[in-house]
Amino acid sequence: MRIHFSFFFKKLALVLLLAAPLYGIAQIDTLQQVVPGRQNAATQQVKPYVILISADGFRYDYAQKYGATHLLALSSQGVQAESMIPSFPSVTFPNHYTLVTGLYPSHHGLVNNSFYDKQRADRYSMGAKEKVRDGSWYGGTPLWVLAEQQQMVAASMFWVGSEADVKGVRPSYYYHYTEKISSDQKIQTVINWLNLPEEKRPHLITFYLSEPDHAGHVYGPDAAQTIAAVKDVDSTIYKLNEAVKATGLPVNFIFVSDHGMTAVDRENPIALPLAIDPKKFIIPVSGTMVDLHAKNKADIMPVYKQLKAEEKDYKVYLKKDVPRKYHYRTKDDRMNRIGDILLIPEWPKVFSQRKPGMGYHGFDPTVVKDMHATFYAWGPAFKSGLKIKSFENVHVYPLITEILGLQQTEKIDGEKRVLKGILKK
Structure with missing residues (x-):
C-alpha cells in the first residue's frame, strides 16, 4: 500500500511542478x-x-x-x-x-487587428502577447x-x-x-x-x-x-x-x-477568389477586408486585373487607388503595412470560407x-x-x-x- 501512495505522491508532485509555470502566468496576468x-x-x-x-x-x-x-x-x-x-x-x-x-490607423501603424509588416517580414496579431507588449510595433x-x-x-x-x-x-x-x-x-x-x-x-x-x-x-x-x-x-x-x-x-x-x-448575409458569403494564389500572396486578414501582400511584385498587376474583371459584391483596389476618405492609401501608409491589393466587401456581404457569424464590424x-x-x-x-x-x-x-x-x-x-x-x- 505504501508503494502505491509513494507512486501517487510522486506523480502529483510532477503534475504540480509542470503546472506551476502555467499557474504563475495566470497569476501574473491578474496582478x-x-x-x-x-x-x-x-x-x-x-x-x-x-x-x-x-x-x-x-x-x-x-x-x-x-x-x-x-x-x-x-x-x-x-x-x-x-x-x-x-x-x-x-x-x-x-x-x-x-x-x-x-x-488614423495608417499613421500610427496598427492598420488592422492582424497585419503583415514587410520590413520586419513578420506579422502582428492582437492574440500574440509578445507582439502586443512590444512597443516597437506602435507609432x-x-x-x-x-x-x-x-x-x-x-x-x-x-x-x-x-x-x-x-x-x-x-x-x-x-x-x-x-x-x-x-x-x-x-x-x-x-x-x-x-x-x-x-x-x-x-x-x-x-x-x-x-x-x-x-x-x-x-x-x-x-x-x-x-x-x-x-x-x-x-x-x-x-x-x-x-x-x-x-x-x-x-x-x-x-x-x-x-x-x-x-x-450580415450569412447565407451567401464571398469565397476567396480563385485568382488569389496563397503561395504567391501573404493574406493576414479576411472577413470585411482581404489584404494581399505580394511575395513577388510582378504578380500584383495580373492578379489585380483578373480580380477587377470578376469584381462582384466587393471592390478591389491597388493600394495607391484606395479611396481618399479611408486614409489608407500608399501615401498614408507610414509603416508600409497595408497590402498591395485590397478587397473590400459591400455590406452586408463578408468574405468567408464557411457560414459567417451573426455580427460583424469593419465596414466603411x-x-x-x-x-x-x-x-x-x-x-x-x-x-x-x-x-x-x-x-x-x-x-x-x-x-x-x-x-x-x-x-x-x-x-x-x-x-x-x-x-x-x-x-x-
Missing part, C-alpha cells in the same frame, strides 16, 4: 504592474482627472435602443454625440489606438505616454498599447490584458488609484470593457444576449460613477466605443452607419445638456490633452477646434 519612482509634478497635482472608458462594440444607438438608463442620465448632464465615426477599418485594435493617439504618442513624459501619473485598466513600452514608456499603473478580473474588481482598482496620495494619484485613467462586442459577434446586434450585455455595461458605469463621486475629486468621464456592429463607416460608435461625456469640464453632431474619433485625443493641460509634442490628425466647444472654458 497590477507598477513602474517604480513615478510621481506627479507639483503643477500636475492640481490638474483635473479624466477616466476614458471604452465598451467594445457599443454601437451608437445601443443606449437609446436598449434602455441604458444610467448612461443616458449621466450623459444628459453633460454631452451626447449623435455618434462617433470610427477610422477605417472599423475594427478594435486600430480604433482603440486611434482614440489615444489622435492618428504615435499615446495619451499615457504624453502624460508620463510631462510628469503626470497615468493608469490603465486595459487599453490597446498600454502593455507595451511605446517610446520606452508604460503607464505608472497597468495590467496585462485578461478577462479574469471582474467589473467590480476593476472599479475597486480605480478607486484605490484615486485614493492614493496626490503625488502618486493618476490623473489619466483608461478603463476597458469587452462587452457588448462578444455578444454582438456571437448572437447578433439585435439579440437578447446583446441587450443584456448593454445593460451590464450600463450598470458597471453607474457603479463606477457612484464610487468615483464618493472620492470628491473633480473627475471627468468620457465614454466611447471603438466601433459598432451589424448583421461613411456608408454603413451601424459601424458608428458612441461618445458621451460628463463631469466638471463639460457643458451640461449639450447634444452635438457626429465627429471622427481622431478628435478625442486633443480633447483630453486640453482638459488635462498637456502639451502635444507631435502633429496628429485630430484637431482641438472640433470638440473644444463642448468644454466650459
Whole structure:
C-alpha cells in the first residue's frame, strides 16, 4: 500500500511542478504592474482627472435602443454625440489606438487587428502577447505616454498599447490584458488609484470593457444576449460613477466605443477568389477586408486585373487607388503595412470560407452607419445638456490633452477646434 501512495505522491508532485509555470502566468496576468519612482509634478497635482472608458462594440444607438438608463442620465448632464465615426477599418485594435493617439490607423501603424509588416517580414496579431507588449510595433504618442513624459501619473485598466513600452514608456499603473478580473474588481482598482496620495494619484485613467462586442459577434446586434450585455455595461458605469463621486475629486468621464456592429448575409458569403494564389500572396486578414501582400511584385498587376474583371459584391483596389476618405492609401501608409491589393466587401456581404457569424464590424463607416460608435461625456469640464453632431474619433485625443493641460509634442490628425466647444472654458 505504501508503494502505491509513494507512486501517487510522486506523480502529483510532477503534475504540480509542470503546472506551476502555467499557474504563475495566470497569476501574473491578474496582478497590477507598477513602474517604480513615478510621481506627479507639483503643477500636475492640481490638474483635473479624466477616466476614458471604452465598451467594445457599443454601437451608437445601443443606449437609446436598449434602455441604458444610467448612461443616458449621466450623459444628459453633460454631452451626447449623435455618434462617433470610427477610422477605417472599423475594427478594435486600430480604433482603440486611434482614440489615444489622435492618428488614423495608417499613421500610427496598427492598420488592422492582424497585419503583415514587410520590413520586419513578420506579422502582428492582437492574440500574440509578445507582439502586443512590444512597443516597437506602435507609432504615435499615446495619451499615457504624453502624460508620463510631462510628469503626470497615468493608469490603465486595459487599453490597446498600454502593455507595451511605446517610446520606452508604460503607464505608472497597468495590467496585462485578461478577462479574469471582474467589473467590480476593476472599479475597486480605480478607486484605490484615486485614493492614493496626490503625488502618486493618476490623473489619466483608461478603463476597458469587452462587452457588448462578444455578444454582438456571437448572437447578433439585435439579440437578447446583446441587450443584456448593454445593460451590464450600463450598470458597471453607474457603479463606477457612484464610487468615483464618493472620492470628491473633480473627475471627468468620457465614454466611447471603438466601433459598432451589424448583421450580415450569412447565407451567401464571398469565397476567396480563385485568382488569389496563397503561395504567391501573404493574406493576414479576411472577413470585411482581404489584404494581399505580394511575395513577388510582378504578380500584383495580373492578379489585380483578373480580380477587377470578376469584381462582384466587393471592390478591389491597388493600394495607391484606395479611396481618399479611408486614409489608407500608399501615401498614408507610414509603416508600409497595408497590402498591395485590397478587397473590400459591400455590406452586408463578408468574405468567408464557411457560414459567417451573426455580427460583424469593419465596414466603411461613411456608408454603413451601424459601424458608428458612441461618445458621451460628463463631469466638471463639460457643458451640461449639450447634444452635438457626429465627429471622427481622431478628435478625442486633443480633447483630453486640453482638459488635462498637456502639451502635444507631435502633429496628429485630430484637431482641438472640433470638440473644444463642448468644454466650459
